[in-house]
Amino acid sequence: MALGKGLNSLIPQQKTRKIIRHETGIVNGEGRIWDVSITEIAPNSEQPRKEFSHQELEDLVSSIKKHGILQPLVITEKADGGYELIAGERRLRASQIAGLATVPAIIRSVSQQEKLELALIENIQRQNLNAIEEAFAYRRLIDEFNLTQEKVAEQVGKARSTIANLVRLLDLPEIVQKALVDKKISVGQAKALLSLNSEKEQISVLKSMLGEKMTVREVENVIQNRPVVSRKGSVRRDPNIIASERILEEALGTKVHITQKGNKGKIEIEYYSAEDLKRLINELS
Numbered sequence: 610m611a612l613g614k615g616l617n618s619l620i621p622q623q624k625t626r627k628i629i630r631h632e633t634g635i636v637n638g639e640g641r642i643w644d645v646s647i648t649e650i651a652p653n654s655e656q657p658r659k660e661f662s663h664q665e666l667e668d669l670v671s672s673i674k675k676h677g678i679l680q681p682l683v684i685t686e687k688a689d690g691g692y693e694l695i696a697g698e699r700r701l702r703a704s705q706i707a708g709l710a711t712v713p714a715i716i717r718s719v720s721q722q723e724k725l726e727l728a729l730i731e732n733i734q735r736q737n738l739n740a741i742e743e744a745f746a747y748r749r750l751i752d753e754f755n756l757t758q759e760k761v762a763e764q765v766g767k768a769r770s771t772i773a774n775l776v777r778l779l780d781l782p783e784i785v786q787k788a789l790v791d792k793k794i795s796v797g798q799a800k801a802l803l804s805l806n807s808e809k810e811q812i813s814v815l816k817s818m819l820g821e822k823m824t825v826r827e828v829e830n831v832i833q834n835r836p837v838v839s840r841k842g843s844v845r846r847d848p849n850i851i852a853s854e855r856i857l858e859e860a861l862g863t864k865v866h867i868t869q870k871g872n873k874g875k876i877e878i879e880y881y882s883a884e885d886l887k888r889l890i891n892e893l894s
Contacts, residue, residue: 642681644711645692647704650684653694655725669703678704681713683727692716695724696731722754730765740796741786744775751776751884758862758888773862774800782808785815794818797825803864804832804855829855861892 682697694701695717704712719727729738729746738746750756750764758776762769778786778799789799798818802811814831823831832851850867857865857876864879880886 642713642715645684645714647701647709647712649691650682650701650712651687651691651693652701653698653724653728655721655728666699666703666706669699670706673700673703673707673709678713681715683717684714685717685719685724695719695727722750725749726764733765739790740775740778740799741790744778747772747776748779757884770860770862774859777803777862782812785811788815788819795825798823798828801825801828801832804851804858861889863889
């Protein structure tokens with residue numbers, strides 16, 4: 610036996626995965642497109658979308674079988690070999706079902722934050738995310754990557770107030786969030802429930818909404834007409850005051866409470882972090 614062969618049999622050799630890709634020769638605005646082995650692509654660990662419609666996926670499978678993949682996937686190289694998906698999970702899943710061996714892809718070098726941002730932006734542009742998935746993605750960008758709401762809004766091309774109001778949906782009880790995901794209530798109806806002071810009240814109104822086809826305005830009317838218990842007993846709040854609170858909440862993206870005595874009163878604006886306080890100061894200054 611040759612000495613070299615004997616040493617190789619005794620010493621474990623580091624294995625490297627073979628990266629299979631072929632250049633197509635096509636160049637678009639983002640870079641060169643490659644044909645990449647589908648078995649080499651792992652799902653995006655930062656994918657914000659959790660719900661995938663079976664029917665939509667079947668429709669995409671049929672389209673891919675007939676026309677191929679018209680828009681390339683976006684992937685990044687992994688340190689241990691192979692690739693990780695950045696954008697195009699529906700196309701990847703449908704291609705696997707369709708039995709394709711390779712898929713067209715653009716290879717990019719990105720950070721963890723960029724992976725989340727790009728996956729989020731693609732889903733938003735295609736309107737694939739439900740409101741809770743979108744809200745969770747925004748919350749992650751804010752909490753994990755220390756981005757302000759203004760910065761998130763800039764990155765995804767939406768108004769700052771839109772980001773703030775969606776993130777506030779995560780303050781709703783889980784049962785309300787699930788009703789929103791299951792499309793039993795609308796985003797507008799869920800936002801109306803945020804004006805209630807307790808989870809118990811929010812769940813109570815939700816139960817009265819389910820089974821009845823109520824518009825957002827009808828939900829708001831139900832909320833406005835609910836009695837609020839004070840130290841002096843049960844009182845009914847002025848609907849004009851509640852409407853004013855809703856206007857301020859939409860503008861500021863946070864909970865607002867107005868107390869009025871005669872022609873005087875006070876406005877209480879809630880904030881949830883030092884960054885949120887700074888944002889509100891900038892909004893009001």
